[in-house]
Amino acid sequence: MPEQDEQETYDYVVVGGGTAGSVVAARLTEDPGVSVAVIEGGPSDVDRPEVLTLRRWLGLLGGELDYDYPTTEQPRGNSHIRHSRARVLGGCSSHNTLISFKPLPSDWAEWVEAGAEGWDAAAMDPYYDRLLNNIVPVDEKDRNAIARDFVDAAQRATGVPRVEGFNKKPFTEGVGFFDLAYHPEDNKRSSASVAYLHPVMDVRPNLTILLETWAYRLELDGERVTGVRVRTADGVEKTVTAAREVVLCAGAVDTPRLLLLSGIGPKDDLTGLGIPAVHDLPGVGENLLDHPESVIVWETHGPIPENSAMDSDAGLFVRRDPGSPGPDLMFHFYQIPFTDNPERIGYEKPPYGVSMTPNIPKPRSRGRLYLTSADPEVKPALDFRYFTDEDDHDGRTLVDGIRIAREIASTEPLANWLKREVCPGPDVTGDEELSEYARKVAHTVYHPAGTCRIGAPDDPNAVVGPDLRVHGLRGVRIADASVFPTIPAVNPMIGVLMVGEKCADLLTRPTNPGVDA
Numbered sequence: 411m412p413e414q415d416e417q418e419t420y421d422y423v424v425v426g427g428g429t430a431g432s433v434v435a436a437r438l439t440e441d442p443g444v445s446v447a448v449i450e451g452g453p454s455d456v457d458r459p460e461v462l463t464l465r466r467w468l469g470l471l472g473g474e475l476d477y478d479y480p481t482t483e484q485p486r487g488n489s490h491i492r493h494s495r496a497r498v499l500g501g502c503s504s505h506n507t508l509i510s511f512k513p514l515p516s517d518w519a520e521w522v523e524a525g526a527e528g529w530d531a532a533a534m535d536p537y538y539d540r541l542l543n544n545i546v547p548v549d550e551k552d553r554n555a556i557a558r559d560f561v562d563a564a565q566r567a568t569g570v571p572r573v574e575g576f577n578k579k580p581f582t583e584g585v586g587f588f589d590l591a592y593h594p595e596d597n598k599r600s601s602a603s604v605a606y607l608h609p610v611m612d613v614r615p616n617l618t619i620l621l622e623t624w625a626y627r628l629e630l631d632g633e634r635v636t637g638v639r640v641r642t643a644d645g646v647e648k649t650v651t652a653a654r655e656v657v658l659c660a661g662a663v664d665t666p667r668l669l670l671l672s673g674i675g676p677k678d679d680l681t682g683l684g685i686p687a688v689h690d691l692p693g694v695g696e697n698l699l700d701h702p703e704s705v706i707v708w709e710t711h712g713p714i715p716e717n718s719a720m721d722s723d724a725g726l727f728v729r730r731d732p733g734s735p736g737p738d739l740m741f742h743f744y745q746i747p748f749t750d751n752p753e754r755i756g757y758e759k760p761p762y763g764v765s766m767t768p769n770i771p772k773p774r775s776r777g778r779l780y781l782t783s784a785d786p787e788v789k790p791a792l793d794f795r796y797f798t799d800e801d802d803h804d805g806r807t808l809v810d811g812i813r814i815a816r817e818i819a820s821t822e823p824l825a826n827w828l829k830r831e832v833c834p835g836p837d838v839t840g841d842e843e844l845s846e847y848a849r850k851v852a853h854t855v856y857h858p859a860g861t862c863r864i865g866a867p868d869d870p871n872a873v874v875g876p877d878l879r880v881h882g883l884r885g886v887r888i889a890d891a892s893v894f895p896t897i898p899a900v901n902p903m904i905g906v907l908m909v910g911e912k913c914a915d916l917l918t919r920p921t922n923p924g925v926d927a
């Protein structure tokens with residue numbers, strides 16, 4: 411299709427109306443004198459109960475609102491993992507489980523260490539207080555009897571403190587019901603779009619949301635990014651121009667993908683694909699992080715009560731290494747038998763059951779995202795290099811997780827519910843066998859991050875500075891999970907929302923008017 415010359419200009423162009431993008435767009439348009447266009451690849455979430463009802467989250471994965479990215483071959487892990495990324499306003503906050511953890515002070519300290527000057531806990535905490543999402547503990551009516559008994563059994567088996575309100579103060583260990591961003595009265599999401607965009611999108615003339623519109627290339631004038639080349643749902647191609655700045659909020663997969671397609675990234679890779687390299691930035695796509703997890707499944711004696719917020723309402727953090735500044739093993743407890751991965755290697759799904767999913771809060775394996783084609787339609791390659799760290803810290807963590815899960819399962823009051831361990835099964839006991847099982851059925855907690863990481867200006871693999879500006883370019887910043895230099899020990903969504911708030915602050919505060927000339 412020939413490119414058409416249609417052009418629109420706004421002060422700011424935000425690419426991606428997802429978790430961070432919703433925050434940035436809503437905050438910038440608080441000033442009626444500032445115009446913002448949001449380029450969002452997906453449709454609106456308004457009036458879509460299948461999206462807005464938190465408990466229906468599993469039904470969205472792999473469907474028409476999911477970009478559904480495969481992973482490359484993972485010789486030490488599970489090559490079949492599909493990475494869900496939401497194609498809808500609100501981004502992944504519109505199809506995730508909305509578990510809400512403020513990153514721990516030790517998480518921010520790691521960022522500062524990595525070159526994110528000014529991102530320490532004391533500086534970041536006010537952004538948490540500013541969040542508009544309705545963050546509340548799992549409501550009493552949603553606390554399932556078996557989840558309550560998991561909390562009691564885990565507390566007894568591990569001796570960690572019982573926590574009521576994980577965000578009240580920093581913790582290293584604890585078990586309890588999560589805080590969630592939801593409205594308990596009707597199980598409605600308090601996603602980024604619900605909390606930030608719905609109240610303002612019909613009343614702010616300075617906010618334009620271009621839905622079902624895909625950004626496929628950045629426009630540059632020398633070192634300055636001037637706008638975004640987009641394709642609308644009906645195939646019209648046009649340039650959306652930013653008088654001030656373009657803010658990339660397309661997420662940890664699509665932000666580096668867009669930069670690479672625009673010729674911004676490792677020069678040799680780009681040249682090899684026939685993409686003219688306009689700015690050599692070796693870190694784009696590097697440092698691909700995630701929280702991998704494994705799973706243990708038990709059959710229960712019978713059906714489990716129905717009530718729940720989203721079927722994984724409680725969890726456990728332990729710290730095996732007393733020298734670790736934060737938790738080094740985390741578990742989600744699922745009130746469902748989560749057998750998708752075990753079934754592939756021959757296990758059966760029990761009629762009724764529960765699961766524990768131990769995950770690695772601070773994985774040491776680092777992966778890489780790269781393009782395999784200059785064609786913007788071709789999905790990027792995601793090579794997480796799961797379980798490849800030198801000392802096998804990651805694999806060993808999951809083995810410890812299975813052993814601790816078994817101790818909890820054999821402790822009352824949980825033990826009384828459980829008929830048998832379905833997978834890996836009681837006969838699988840040796841370190842090597844457990845490791846083999848844990849890695850072969852490994853899954854993701856869906857937390858990809860780090861592919862355009864923050865770092866100091868002299869750090870060759872940093873993509874943005876602490877002000878979120880892309881190194882070596884003008885008129886462009888990044889605000890999404892891709893800027894994470896390291897992954898928080900906890901679930902990352904609140905950290906992403908806080909990045910959005912901080913970015914808006916950087917763009918609007920008087921000492922930094924956002925005119926990035």
Ligand SMILES: Cc1cc2nc3c(=O)[nH]c(=O)nc-3n(C[C@H](O)[C@H](O)[C@H](O)COP(=O)(O)OP(=O)(O)OC[C@H]3O[C@@H](n4cnc5c(N)ncnc54)[C@H](O)[C@@H]3O)c2cc1C
Pocket residue numbers: 425426427428429430431449450451452471494495496497498499500501502503505506507508509510511623624625626659660661662664665668855856857858889890891892900901902903904906
């Ligand atoms: C199934 C699932 C469950 C999860 N559960 C939790 C949880 O309970 N708690 C937690 O803390 N974290 C959770 N996460 C992780 C968390 O949701 C993400 O880390 C976070 O939402 C990422 O935010 P983001 O702003 O970086 O990207 P996103 O929210 O993915 O936003 C990116 C947006 O950009 C749009 N976009 C992308 N490319 C383009 C383009 N080229 N042109 C136009 N638009 C584009 C997308 O449509 C999307 O709306 C979960 C994730 C998933 C997938």
